[in-house]
Amino acid sequence: MEKQLLYKKLAKYYDFIYSWKDYKKDAVKIKKLISKYKKSQGNQLLDVACGTGEHLKYLKSNFSCTGIDINNEMLKIAKKKIKRAVFEKGNMTNFKLNKKFDVIICLFGSIAYVKTYQNLERAIKNFYKHLKNGGVVIIEGFITNSEFKPNHLYMNIYDGKNVKVARIGTSRIKNGLMLAEMCYLIGEKGKINYFSETHELGLFDIGKVLNIVKRFGLKGTFIKRGLMKDRGLYILVNR
DSSP: OBSSGGGTTTGGGHHHHTTTOOHHHHHHHHHHHHHHHOOSSOOEEEEETOTTSHHHHTTTTTSEEEEEESOHHHHHHHHHHOSSEEEEEOOTTTOOOSSOEEEEEEOTTGGGGGOSHHHHHHHHHHHHHTEEEEEEEEEEOOOOGGGOOTTOOEEEEEEOSSEEEEEEEEEEEETTEEEEEEEEEEEETTEEEEEEEEEEEEOOOHHHHHHHHHTTTEEEEEEEEEEETTEEEEEEEEO
């Protein structure tokens, strides 16, 4: 199986595949959390692993937004979609923007792509370097090892007029990583294509994540009820 097709070759179908996700509702909750935890006075927001910019679409009216993603194909879509934002290419573990932000968000379980605790520490350190005093980081966690259900089968369908997409996936553990195996059936006028790929994801323990946060002097809180029923939120405040 190929890797990372979803964010590259299949990027133009990404919003169809995740059409079930309520980004507007997510943004409402994120704004409430920012109001509760942010102590700095500015409105500079950085979305790490911003993807096609769907969250920023609902945050741009309240914040001066910057999005960063490792995939050019996703950034191209985000740039067309949102004109009032700055977009940069970068890896969450080592990007350098030479500015600091009042808010940094990393949502939809994207943090799991760092895979290891070593890379997770690098990412959090990098977030800290780009965070103002009194600023807040909001990270949407992925599932933990204890919550993981092997061989769970799921399917998403997008039934549009000109595009129809079916995604079927399952997952397993190998060498400490979750392997998410996904198959896509994509139909457009006059053609039907099939693709498959495997995503490698880290399953991080909540306590270990909060211990990493403490090393940088950040105050960390984990909220069990996050944006999705099976994923919580890490709230990190730069005191």
